[in-house]
Amino acid sequence: MLGFPIPYPEELLYSTIARAGVHDGETSPKQLLDKVFNNRSVIATVDLPSHIERLASQYRDSLGLDLRVLISRHTLWPIYSPFLPRERIRKLNRWMSGTSQGAAHLASGIAASRVKAKTNLYVCDECLKEQKSKYGECFWNRLWQVPLVKVCPLHGPLYTTNIDLDGEHRHSHIPVESSRILEPLKIESADRVFANQVVELFQVQNEGISFSQWTEFYRRLASNLGLLRGRRIDHAKIHEVVLEFWGKLWLAEAGILPSDTETSWLRGLFRKHRKSFSFSEHIVVLSALSNGTFGIRNAIAEASSMMISRKKTSVRGQEPVNANELSRDQIEWERLLEQSHPKEARQHSPALYARLYRNHRDWLMQINSANHAENKSVNKRVDWPQRDRQTAKELRCIFEKLSKDLYVPHLSKTFLIHQLKHRATVEKNLYRLPRCSALLSLYSESTDEYQARRLTRAYLMTKEKGLEIKRWSLLREAGLSDERMTDTVSALLRNILSEKTHSQI
Numbered sequence: 001m002l003g004f005p006i007p008y009p010e011e012l013l014y015s016t017i018a019r020a021g022v023h024d025g026e027t028s029p030k031q032l033l034d035k036v037f038n039n040r041s042v043i044a045t046v047d048l049p050s051h052i053e054r055l056a057s058q059y060r061d062s063l064g065l066d067l068r069v070l071i072s073r074h075t076l077w078p079i080y081s082p083f084l085p086r087e088r089i090r091k092l093n094r095w096m097s098g099t100s101q102g103a104a105h106l107a108s109g110i111a112a113s114r115v116k117a118k119t120n121l122y123v124c125d126e127c128l129k130e131q132k133s134k135y136g137e138c139f140w141n142r143l144w145q146v147p148l149v150k151v152c153p154l155h156g157p158l159y160t161t162n163i164d165l166d167g168e169h170r171h172s173h174i175p176v177e178s179s180r181i182l183e184p185l186k187i188e189s190a191d192r193v194f195a196n197q198v199v200e201l202f203q204v205q206n207e208g209i210s211f212s213q214w215t216e217f218y219r220r221l222a223s224n225l226g227l228l229r230g231r232r233i234d235h236a237k238i239h240e241v242v243l244e245f246w247g248k249l250w251l252a253e254a255g256i257l258p259s260d261t262e263t264s265w266l267r268g269l270f271r272k273h274r275k276s277f278s279f280s281e282h283i284v285v286l287s288a289l290s291n292g293t294f295g296i297r298n299a300i301a302e303a304s305s306m307m308i309s310r311k312k313t314s315v316r317g318q319e320p321v322n323a324n325e326l327s328r329d330q331i332e333w334e335r336l337l338e339q340s341h342p343k344e345a346r347q348h349s350p351a352l353y354a355r356l357y358r359n360h361r362d363w364l365m366q367i368n369s370a371n372h373a374e375n376k377s378v379n380k381r382v383d384w385p386q387r388d389r390q391t392a393k394e395l396r397c398i399f400e401k402l403s404k405d406l407y408v409p410h411l412s413k414t415f416l417i418h419q420l421k422h423r424a425t426v427e428k429n430l431y432r433l434p435r436c437s438a439l440l441s442l443y444s445e446s447t448d449e450y451q452a453r454r455l456t457r458a459y460l461m462t463k464e465k466g467l468e469i470k471r472w473s474l475l476r477e478a479g480l481s482d483e484r485m486t487d488t489v490s491a492l493l494r495n496i497l498s499e500k501t502h503s504q505i
């Protein structure tokens with residue numbers, strides 16, 4: 001199709017296809033499918049569409065809109081990918097790039113998850129106005145369609161539209177302009193916390209964290225937060241904190257109110273993971289236990305850096321750690337490849353290589369060739385001063401971007417390092433990288449600074465909305481409490497509140 005439109009930031013591919021129809025004056029949905037996909041039976045899918053390779057081929061290479069970019073920035077893929085084992089993500093990616101429709105949903109486990117996809121399309125009225133004045137047309141933003149998201153973090157409640165996805169519109173890509181905007185959703189402050197976490201999730205690009213890594217992450221989290229009784233997880237306490245933070249009603253409406261029983265999903269999250277948990281379950285637990293201070297993005301960064309203990313490896317390491325997951329040997333090989341070439345890895349662990357060759361030959365060949373290509377240009381004898389300069393430059397760029405955004409998570413040293421391309425190398429060799437160490441100290445936020453930022457953010461948001469500035473609502477919005485607040489931040493809060501009184505007089 002000539003002149004296929006370029007997706008706007010955060011626009012769903014569903015929406016780009018709809019706009020293609022409008023630009024082309026194509027009124028028949030079937031003909032539009034024919035023009036775009038050369039296939040009339042494609043189902044118009046909002047969350048995880050397939051046939052994306054076909055869309056990617058519509059763009060010139062110089063635009064950089066390849067399959068990967070389209071999947072990660074213009075579909076709901078990022079809310080699922082960090083929570084699925086790698087093997088299933090690979091399957092999902094294959095499905096999204098090319099073939100079957102329903103299978104993509106099946107592959108991601110969404111069909112079986114407790115959180116159901118939205119059945120109608122939603123909009124933020126204010127965002128639509130902004131889009132119209134900025135671009136001259138409107139589009140469907142992906143945040144609006146995320147299950148359980150009810151609010152636009154910038155403006156307010158989302159509005160239901162008359163576009164019902166299961167019924168008559170199955171094969172049509174409907175432009176926003178053709179929808180009718182119905183009533184706004186009822187929201188509460190928990191909805192804002194949730195929506196902000198989904199925004200964070202959209203910024204993460206992570207392809208799979210194993211069940212063992214998530215298991216280890218939550219074990220450590222419980223221990224760090226003192227949620228243990230003796231050496232056991234204090235499930236009752238966790239249950240109480242989660243219900244207190246979100247409210248029973250909110251959780252019930254979301255369909256994830258944890259039961260009191262042994263088999264509740266909440267208990268399962270703190271035990272050995274045998275299946276995936278949904279993004280909403282992770283968000284609910286992390287926000288509640290940290291009182292909104294530990295974001296999903298930090299959690300993903302930490303979980304993906306968890307090393308899996310090998311103590312329990314039994315017979316030859318061939319059994320998978322969990323169903324749908326890589327075997328211990330495969331995990332070990334992946335870890336070796338993070339640091340060395342396939343050839344070096346083979347010399348280092350010939351027995352491991354031999355076992356993999358026997359049991360997972362196709363997989364081995366595939367991963368080796370992928371790593372071979374990636375590492376070709378890497379000089380194995382690292383020029384540290386050069387690496388230091390390059391990384392410092394990268395760090396400056398990253399910080400420049402992050403510092404403009406009041407909503408980024410705590411800018412700790414670890415968090416900053418995790419944004420870097422060679423994060424593992426940097427972490428291990430920081431003593432060889434003096435410029436980077438200095439910049440990290442300069443850029444990382446102290447607790448004081450981080451709390452102050454959250455308070456400022458809450459203050460600005462309240463003001464922008466024209467709401468009355470109240471102490472309790474500021475604290476709640478900022479995820480602060482009297483016990484946690486540092487002295488400096490208490491002083492800042494007093495200032496804000498006294499300023500408010502003055503301006504009212």
Ligand SMILES: [Zn+2]
Pocket residue numbers: 124125126127128152153154155156
């Ligand atoms: Zn909005």
